[in-house]
Amino acid sequence: QKKSSFLVKLSSLIEKHDEQHTQKVIHSIKVGIALVLVSLLYLLDPLFNQVGENAMWAIMTVVVVFEFYAGATLSKGLLRGVGTVLGGGLGCLAAIMADDLGKIGNAVVVGASVFIFGAVATYCRLIPSIKRRYDYGVMIFILTFNLVAVSGLRADKILELARERLSTIGMGFAVCIFISLLIFPMWASDELHRVASSNFDKLACCIEDCMKAYLGVVSEKESMPSINVSGCKSVLHSKSSEESLANFARWEPWHGKFGFYYPWEKYLQIGELIRELASIILSMKECLGSPLQPSTPLQHALKEPCKSVGLSLGLTMRELGESIRNMKRCQTKVLKLESIKLELNLLSTSHKLRGIANVESLAIANFLFLLMEIVDKIEH
């Protein structure tokens, strides 16, 4: 039975790996198609006659904006658009204002405005809240402002130039959006949803492994079992990737099972809680390695209840993950958790055991209870 569960794990791993690989290949092909489409602006004579050298901007837009997740592409494209328009507008204004002055006055005014806007916008990029969401837009703003302001000195038909560039950027963006959203779209929201539920499974594995290892110590005494905590650690370090996924997910339009104002914040809250749980499990592992172990009679008394508690905790975690996956509440589990807590309390008071694993799993049960409430809150 152990072997079969291992095989199941392995096959699911391969499947997951395969799936991610397929997604990457699909994304690469999509980028290739987008590049070819936008190159047609150069390759086809009638199109080239229309846009001319500005076709370059369409290619740049595609290369820079096309990201793995649809939400990321959308947000980058929109930021690029807004940044270009704002930067171009202000740049035009600066160039026109400087136009009346003489040759030298002109250069001074343009140089000063480049310095001031550049420095202020760069400072804005360093503010954490702006950096997290609008970094790319501000960068494009600086770039466009500079290009327009300084070339305003040279190009007389600056408005027309701006219009042409904007329209080619728009074409590039349209190609990106079309291919990213309509052909095998990769949604950041799906990924966030998957990560949130699979984190529960990972922790369930860790809890079960820990309990098994602890019981192993009890029976063999000598060999210190090494348990695999990589799952636990990956959960612990998931914060930044989860945040960026949630950030992209907010930009994504209605699709699949998610509505427009889907509560992405809740996922981050669940993530925070599950990371705290992961840290508790990690420190439980530390207890396993400690030289301070319960005495043998104590161990035998602990063995059975620990086993059952470990199993039901793991089961509960899996069910919670499942409930998130299917977007259903699981209210019956509250009762089960209550019974686990009761059992542990009984154990700790009646036998006067203050064993290590015991107290820890109580903390976990306690914690799962909290988690429970959050999950209930979401899946309404």
Add this chain to the structure above:
Amino acid sequence: QKKSSFLVKLSSLIEKHDEQHTQKVIHSIKVGIALVLVSLLYLLDPLFNQVGENAMWAIMTVVVVFEFYAGATLSKGLLRGVGTVLGGGLGCLAAIMADDLGKIGNAVVVGASVFIFGAVATYCRLIPSIKRRYDYGVMIFILTFNLVAVSGLRADKILELARERLSTIGMGFAVCIFISLLIFPMWASDELHRVASSNFDKLACCIEDCMKAYLGVVSEKESMPSINVSGCKSVLHSKSSEESLANFARWEPWHGKFGFYYPWEKYLQIGELIRELASIILSMKECLGSPLQPSTPLQHALKEPCKSVGLSLGLTMRELGESIRNMKRCQTKVLKLESIKLELNLLSTSHKLRGIANVESLAIANFLFLLMEIVDKIEH
């Protein structure tokens, strides 16, 4: 005394905040200066006559490449250079190969090569190890290859165009490097060093707070003290920022107290260990909130030893931080840790106390011991 330590903390916080603010302002001004310098290519007639419209690429380079840390600027600039040369070279090759064929054959060959190179390079960008370090270079490769390959159809003097663009990109890069490295440089290595040592201080604060809170529970019994774990959590989530800092630090030339082949890997290892320690402390906090508390006589027995252990743990952590800051070994501390462990062992065996905080602090002592060894290993 408590008040004064609070004031010291506050003033150091303000100082740190001020320092970061000053750094941001300096960086913004540096960017402004770089932008003005590079705009001179447009603004001054003799320069403009030399480079022409290609001056645009110098401005782009400055805006895109100039980053907060010197190492980041250097790596981005070099990657941009390599990407441009490789992409331009291959693009030229593709354009020349396609040149012999007829009009339609030409378009087909260029389109196919754009598709193939675009898709393959995009797939490379999704491989984690490449993404972490060379993402930007690969993106520039795709961009340059495309621009050169498709415009090769139109521009006859493609080699000259490539040469001119490369030289302007080089000018932009030179301005960036000059300003970033020579005027008030912001080193990622300094920051990594600072973060590594300040993490020890943060955890020391957390340990002391935890111990205080635990003793507070002992004396007051009712009011649940809330302890501040934000420091602990920020340590826990420092992984990705530390990794990127180490990544930049590797690019930085010899400066200050760091040599060329400084062991940045060691910092990541310390970071990993200290994150494990942070997770243990976090779960210790969880124990504080648990309904399962030691009985009153037990609590009184625990009070004094816990206090002394907490204090000396905090002290040791601070000293470790200090030793990293000054890049000196601290070997005397090993003895101190040994004495803490002895004390705890004595406590746990003689009184038959298996109190919660006790076992936890043993785990911490154990852990500090490990940390100790690592620190010794580094500062040779």
